[in-house]
Amino acid sequence: MANAKRHHLEPFAYVRDLLVTMSSLCAACGVDIPDFTNASCLTGIEFRELGKSLASQLPEEALTTLLPDQWAAANPKHVLVHRIEEARQVANRKRDNRQKRRKKTAAANPRPADAARN
DSSP states (O other), X not given: XXXXXXXXXXXXXXXXXXHHHHHHHHHHXXXXXXXXXXXXXXXXXXXXXXXXXXXXXXXXXXXXTTSHHHHHHHOGGGBOHHHHHHHHHHHHHHHHHHHHHHHHHXXXXXXXXXXXXX
């Protein structure tokens, strides 16, 4: 979910496609799907190891297409464009505020070399 949010993807569509594709890949490659019914009892490390062991049995090129940036390129209708614009506006505001603070600080504290020239 965090990757979907970070890449401005529609979370439900991304995770649904991820699960369906992983299930299809497992079936096509003859890989047994682990029992995730008790996944809530696993620690983070145990869950990560379970995922790594599953991923190691599947073709890497098929898994690469499931990475958020690659999935977004293949599924542009599920990219939340308005979120990208919001993030851009926030970044621009931060940049502008930072520039204002720097100018204000520079005006209040002239460098010794600048004072010597005047």
